[in-house]
């Protein structure tokens with residue numbers, strides 16, 4: 334089968350397609366015929382330096398998510414040919430992932446996908462919608478009367494959270510560092526677009542003097558302590574992204590760092606369930622949502638797909654299809 338194997342950490346333009354054997358099915362694992370897969374920031378990180386970490390054994394097929402059909406159901410309840418999505422749990426890190434024509438995956442990471450979407454549209458869903466849905470509706474407990482600030486809103490994840498938040502009628506303030514992308518966020522339904530240029534606090538308080546009720550922090554620890562101050566009393570902030578290239582808070586003093594009467598939480602997409610995936614598919618059906626796709630590539634164009642993500646100009650989910 335054709336696959337994108339990470340032999341050693343490398344630059345985007347060093348990624349190529351190679352031929353490797355189709356994995357042999359084993360109990361507890363199913364074989365998925367991959368039709369398409371989404372590209373994620375974490376794969377850029379694995380490809381560029383995380384691949385050297387002791388918990389990753391190279392060579393490794395990249396890819397934390399994929400969509401396709403069950404090729405061999407092994408000892409699972411899946412049927413051959415059933416449409417599925419798969420994500421996380423070590424995909425593309427502890428075991429081979431979705432950048433391939435076939436993926437051997439633990440049953441726990443594979444979910445039935447009973448929704449009428451093209452393979453490319455479906456490929457934009459598992460990791461991004463699972464993270465967006467969990468961050469908004471589980472962690473932030475988002476309601477229609479909330480005012481939500483999305484920091485890092487032009488990311489694929491940001492645009493999906495914007496879409497989901499607007500679908501239930503919340504008011505959304507969306508940030509970008511780039512003047513050129515302000516229109517994009519307006520087009521995607523943001524009520525207010527704020528430029529994250531060092532004057533964010535002034536812009537935000539001129540709109541909401543008491544702050545906002547909910548914040549989704551996708552820039553992450555780099556801006557988290559500032560963002561917490563933008564919350565109104567009993568507001569909630571969810572730290573889900575690390576776009577600011579900082580994964581941790583050093584010397585963080587929770588007593589002084591978290592303002593009185595606000596709540597800090599986070600979301601980790603490592604534990605998907607069929608129940609949650611069904612809720613997401615129902616929500617997409619109910620509100621007739623279309624996943625915001627940036628561009629669709631072939632497997633041979635994998636280097637271009639990674640370069641587009643690195644350019645920060647994708648403005649939506651990057652999808653790769655396995656069909657020629």
Ligand SMILES: NC(=O)c1ccc[n+]([C@@H]2O[C@H](COP(=O)([O-])OP(=O)(O)OC[C@H]3O[C@@H](n4cnc5c(N)ncnc54)[C@H](OP(=O)(O)O)[C@@H]3O)[C@@H](O)[C@H]2O)c1
Nearest residue numbers: 374464487488489490509510573574575576577600601602
């Ligand atoms: N917690 C979890 O389980 C989980 C799951 C999935 C994703 N994530 C994280 O969520 C984030 C979004 O992922 P994605 O794949 O949707 O990203 P993406 O589409 O590649 O994000 C691109 C956007 O990132 C922004 N950006 C890039 N560098 C930045 C910086 N230094 N500071 C501020 N903004 C920056 C740019 O916005 P502007 O140029 O417009 O400012 C750009 O439009 C990532 O950090 C990812 O690791 C976390």
